[in-house]
Amino acid sequence: MTVHNIRHGDASDGAFAEAVGGRLSRIDGPAKITGAAKYAVEQQLEGLAYAVLVESTIASGKVRAIDTTAAEVAPGVLQVLTPDTIISLKTAADWFGTPPPDKPYCPLARDITFSGQHVAAVVAETFERAVAAAALVKVSYEETPAIVDLSDGKAGDGIAIDAMTKEWGDAQGAFASAPVRICAAYNTPREYQAPMEPHGLIARWEGDRLTVWEPSQWLDGMARTYAEWFGVPFENVRLVSPYIGGGFGSKALALSHGAVAACAAKMLGRPVRLVMTRPQTFTGYGGRAATRQTVTIGADVQGKIQSIVHRGVNETSIDGMWVEPLGSVTSIMYTTPNFSSKQNVVRVNSVVPGAMRAPGENPSAFGIESAIDELAYEVGIDPLEIRLRNYAEQDPHAKKAWSTRQLREAFAAGAERFGWSRRTPEPRSMRDGNQLIGWGVAAGTYPVRRAYGEALVRILADGSVEVESSSIDMGQGTYTILAQTAAETLGVRADDVVVKLGDSRFPRAGVTGGSRLAGVMTGAVYKAATSALDQLVGLAISDPRSPFHALQANTLVVANGRIASPRGDGPDVSVAELLKSVGRDHIEATGDTMPANSTPEDRYKNYTTIAMSVPHTEGDYSRHSWCAHFIEVRVDEDFGTVRVSRVVSALDSGRLYNPKLAESQWKGGIIMGIGQALLEEGIVDRRHGRIVNNNLADYLVPTNADIPDIEVISVGIPDLHSSVLGGKGVGELAIVGVAPAIANAVFHATGKRIRDLPITLEKLI
Amino acid sequence: MRDFSYVRANSLDAARQAAALPGAMLLAGGTTLIDLAKCGVAEPETLVDIAHLKGLDRIEVNERGATIGALARMSHVADHADIKSRFPAVSEALWQAASAQIRNMATIGGNLMQRTRCPYFRDPANFPACNKRQPGSGCSAIGGVTRGHAVLGISDACIAMYPGDLAVALVAFDAIVHLGERHIPVDDFFLLPGTTPDREHAIEPGEMITGIEIPGSASARRSTYLKIRDRQSYEFAAASAAVGIEFEPDGRTIRDLRVALGGVATKPWRARAVENALKGKVLEPDTVRAASLLAVEGSVDHGANHYKVELAPRVVARAIRKLGETA
Numbered sequence A: 001m002t003v004h005n006i007r008h009g010d011a012s013d014g015a016f017a018e019a020v021g022g023r024l025s026r027i028d029g030p031a032k033i034t035g036a037a038k039y040a041v042e043q044q045l046e047g048l049a050y051a052v053l054v055e056s057t058i059a060s061g062k063v064r065a066i067d068t069t070a071a072e073v074a075p076g077v078l079q080v081l082t083p084d085t086i087i088s089l090k091t092a093a094d095w096f097g098t099p100p101p102d103k104p105y106c107p108l109a110r111d112i113t114f115s116g117q118h119v120a121a122v123v124a125e126t127f128e129r130a131v132a133a134a135a136l137v138k139v140s141y142e143e144t145p146a147i148v149d150l151s152d153g154k155a156g157d158g159i160a161i162d163a164m165t166k167e168w169g170d171a172q173g174a175f176a177s178a179p180v181r182i183c184a185a186y187n188t189p190r191e192y193q194a195p196m197e198p199h200g201l202i203a204r205w206e207g208d209r210l211t212v213w214e215p216s217q218w219l220d221g222m223a224r225t226y227a228e229w230f231g232v233p234f235e236n237v238r239l240v241s242p243y244i245g246g247g248f249g250s251k252a253l254a255l256s257h258g259a260v261a262a263c264a265a266k267m268l269g270r271p272v273r274l275v276m277t278r279p280q281t282f283t284g285y286g287g288r289a290a291t292r293q294t295v296t297i298g299a300d301v302q303g304k305i306q307s308i309v310h311r312g313v314n315e316t317s318i319d320g321m322w323v324e325p326l327g328s329v330t331s332i333m334y335t336t337p338n339f340s341s342k343q344n345v346v347r348v349n350s351v352v353p354g355a356m357r358a359p360g361e362n363p364s365a366f367g368i369e370s371a372i373d374e375l376a377y378e379v380g381i382d383p384l385e386i387r388l389r390n391y392a393e394q395d396p397h398a399k400k401a402w403s404t405r406q407l408r409e410a411f412a413a414g415a416e417r418f419g420w421s422r423r424t425p426e427p428r429s430m431r432d433g434n435q436l437i438g439w440g441v442a443a444g445t446y447p448v449r450r451a452y453g454e455a456l457v458r459i460l461a462d463g464s465v466e467v468e469s470s471s472i473d474m475g476q477g478t479y480t481i482l483a484q485t486a487a488e489t490l491g492v493r494a495d496d497v498v499v500k501l502g503d504s505r506f507p508r509a510g511v512t513g514g515s516r517l518a519g520v521m522t523g524a525v526y527k528a529a530t531s532a533l534d535q536l537v538g539l540a541i542s543d544p545r546s547p548f549h550a551l552q553a554n555t556l557v558v559a560n561g562r563i564a565s566p567r568g569d570g571p572d573v574s575v576a577e578l579l580k581s582v583g584r585d586h587i588e589a590t591g592d593t594m595p596a597n598s599t600p601e602d603r604y605k606n607y608t609t610i611a612m613s614v615p616h617t618e619g620d621y622s623r624h625s626w627c628a629h630f631i632e633v634r635v636d637e638d639f640g641t642v643r644v645s646r647v648v649s650a651l652d653s654g655r656l657y658n659p660k661l662a663e664s665q666w667k668g669g670i671i672m673g674i675g676q677a678l679l680e681e682g683i684v685d686r687r688h689g690r691i692v693n694n695n696l697a698d699y700l701v702p703t704n705a706d707i708p709d710i711e712v713i714s715v716g717i718p719d720l721h722s723s724v725l726g727g728k729g730v731g732e733l734a735i736v737g738v739a740p741a742i743a744n745a746v747f748h749a750t751g752k753r754i755r756d757l758p759i760t761l762e763k764l765i
Numbered sequence B: 001m002r003d004f005s006y007v008r009a010n011s012l013d014a015a016r017q018a019a020a021l022p023g024a025m026l027l028a029g030g031t032t033l034i035d036l037a038k039c040g041v042a043e044p045e046t047l048v049d050i051a052h053l054k055g056l057d058r059i060e061v062n063e064r065g066a067t068i069g070a071l072a073r074m075s076h077v078a079d080h081a082d083i084k085s086r087f088p089a090v091s092e093a094l095w096q097a098a099s100a101q102i103r104n105m106a107t108i109g110g111n112l113m114q115r116t117r118c119p120y121f122r123d124p125a126n127f128p129a130c131n132k133r134q135p136g137s138g139c140s141a142i143g144g145v146t147r148g149h150a151v152l153g154i155s156d157a158c159i160a161m162y163p164g165d166l167a168v169a170l171v172a173f174d175a176i177v178h179l180g181e182r183h184i185p186v187d188d189f190f191l192l193p194g195t196t197p198d199r200e201h202a203i204e205p206g207e208m209i210t211g212i213e214i215p216g217s218a219s220a221r222r223s224t225y226l227k228i229r230d231r232q233s234y235e236f237a238a239a240s241a242a243v244g245i246e247f248e249p250d251g252r253t254i255r256d257l258r259v260a261l262g263g264v265a266t267k268p269w270r271a272r273a274v275e276n277a278l279k280g281k282v283l284e285p286d287t288v289r290a291a292s293l294l295a296v297e298g299s300v301d302h303g304a305n306h307y308k309v310e311l312a313p314r315v316v317a318r319a320i321r322k323l324g325e326t327a
Ligand SMILES: Cc1cc2nc3c(=O)[nH]c(=O)nc-3n(C[C@H](O)[C@H](O)[C@H](O)COP(=O)(O)OP(=O)(O)OC[C@H]3O[C@@H](n4cnc5c(N)ncnc54)[C@H](O)[C@@H]3O)c2cc1C
Pocket: A697, B025, B026, B027, B028, B029, B030, B031, B032, B033, B034, B035, B070, B074, B096, B097, B098, B099, B102, B105, B106, B107, B108, B109, B110, B111, B112, B113, B114, B163, B164, B165, B166, B207, B208, B209, B210, B234, B235, B236, B237
């Protein structure tokens, strides 16, 4: 019974907006714009109490004493939590599911390893009373010297992460004998996700059942963590997260503030809301780790690379481990016979860094894509040409064929639209009055991360359709593309599909991270919808009450909400009429993309850890998205201010399930890349080990005025090695390569090579 | 919760009386005050809301100059046709300040009274030492992160930068601050930190800004406000200049010149040395560049803010050149 026909057109397919590949607008858009969309912490619950965190004011040492006397008697205060009074939790497994050490976990710290660590919390009848009482909690410390950042004399060389080592050939030897050699160090600072919606939650216990309303990129993973902390069955924890006001990697894990709120709710027997202040979002969880890289390239006089030696360092916290894979792009972007990449991590007194849009690939690309530009000038060839001369025809590291790599096409399409051939090669050769104009290019890539998902599709009595999944939509368009997938598969309008997400009671999904969700969930919905459709057709053919019963057909056609025989010689009824005639009020099917022999344990592991993620180099292929950015900057020769005046980016994300939404995500990534290149930096007071620009007036992200028109071009083709429907990752790709493209453009404009982000004006005057 | 009382003043006198009481603070647009209350810097016992007072939002412009009520909104003043034509620097300074939302809320009186953006000043929980907040407690900024701090007018007690834009234009054109009956030149209204950085304005308890007066002049008519910053909008100045110029009838010789700096000093900074060096001179790029260096005479930097010493004269020179070109 095959009654469906998914079109596998090119990446710009889908003139029909309802279908997969169509430019349907975000179906959650009106609710968000009108304010009707209710975010997690906006739930109105009876008896709600408010928790406010107290944070450490030192970066290193011990809490000597916490004086809560004044806070406890402050008006409206219900409870003051300290490490001594908070209930004890169990340590939860990490996101790989590694069995945790059997020791208690306390979300409030006695040992201080960074400034801004949670040390106490106050719960009160109103938020304002909790804030006021929190200010009355007096914490005294025994302070010890902190390691402030990577450049701290006490920081040392750090820990070698052998798993990051990638080597082939004789990189050092080949470098030594190469006729052209370049060697440079590239640094990126701490950067922050800065989502519009700050982190926060409402926790409510009913007996040993916990409900948590919390913005989440991963309901099932976070539910598992809460369950393990409190020693209750996974099924007892319900996470609800209907809308998310931006995550960028920061909302994938249950964090200590969540544990505090859930403890408070349990101890108090009332639902508790805890929302971080904006300053707390800079220390309550990690942003992107600061990184340092050296890239040495040996080449022949034609610019053919002979050797790349790469060394990387990222910072991590004193007691947590974060590895930002700095060799990830270095090892695959260009072909080279000799290669060596190694990485260390250095412990500093900061919160453990975390995932932020394209962790690893982003800083990695800043290193290699700046270095190859330096090489281009060194040998005197065009920066675009040098990239083509060293084009990797297969994955140089995995030594496997690319599943698809439309990077050459991206370079060609981008260069054409941008007018790259009109570029004059000399730095400082293009100007407009006081404005020095520079054109830069850089490439980017992101691996296709894959996992499995499940979804439920329900056809209702009126012919409309419901889709349920515990996956989420943080603005990337899950609601919309899942409606399109169900609509196309079931032959209904997207308007007739209601997608329900963000509730861990729904069929399960893995993390929304690594740009994997769309590929995973369109596949799951496609499967569920297909089996619902098979059921529907099966009923129509076999049920004695069906008008098609007498037809003895072996298939039927479902389209436009109607069901008919393929040759049009029989009945033609609406799906609703058919369901009525066979006496059913709905049909439903759950579908998943798990391997057929998966056990319940496999499934649990897949949805609640990342251990089952499928490597992007599994099997015969190496799978990645690709992009090329062409960027024009204008640098004021007196003031050193850099303005991005033109961006043309060509991107290969395979088949686009909805080009309109993909384009928006690409543009969002490019905008974030502009911020990274020019503005964003967590500034540490070296005496106190504290971020001082911990608010949105001082930590600058781009405004509309900083963003020119951005042109994005899709050059992808369906890649069925990467996903069921042919798409590759979209969300993280586009930020990768933006910062080096801008730095390269700044060099072309000014003749100054800036290797430390962000490129602020004082670096250019 | 810190309890405070809220009074809505229904006359100027009532407002002044209420504000004279200890712990009382005037509330206009609230864009500075509420923010500082949230940071724990402002802890008013009484808020005296003046936003609804009648008649204080007038903008009047004639041959002699402009008078602007203390409650006029930043956006209204910025967009006022006569302000734009007779005092372009004032309009431009306002347009480039803050964001559209803030400009719609914020008042001219509140704007003059905005406080420094020194991050140490704004974080009492983590940085108890701040002479501006707590006289005698020390200065957390010196020796810390000083990229945004002042290089002119600083003292050993405080190096905080005055962040506003409008007042820079006002200082350039000798505006007068009206505190009811008492009128003082805006340059005298803002105080240097000296040993008392907690005292920022020459305003006494029970006084209130009722308006400002800007004398009309040829140099105000031919004026501009140039604001330099990393982010194209919604950022305080790395350096800025309000400049006005009047030429002799030959169209080249400078008869009158006004120069004031923002983003680099502890108060809106009139650069008279630049004015005096160029008055009577013919406008030539080299002369302008050399004279502009006088803008930062006597500057002292703290390393991370050294760029301001380089930047400010370039901003001044560009602004003067730009006015010269728009003959
Ligand atoms: C994120 C951000 C960015 C900003 N960027 C800029 C910028 O780039 N350039 C710039 O110039 N400004 C900027 N501002 C500051 C902004 O312009 C001021 O907050 C605003 O002008 C204050 O006006 P208000 O009416 O809201 O004052 P309020 O907050 O109501 O009052 C401020 C202070 O003035 C006192 N006060 C108010 N009215 C009077 C009066 N009539 N007499 C005596 N005292 C009075 C109050 O008691 C209070 O102490 C920014 C502000 C923010 C929050």
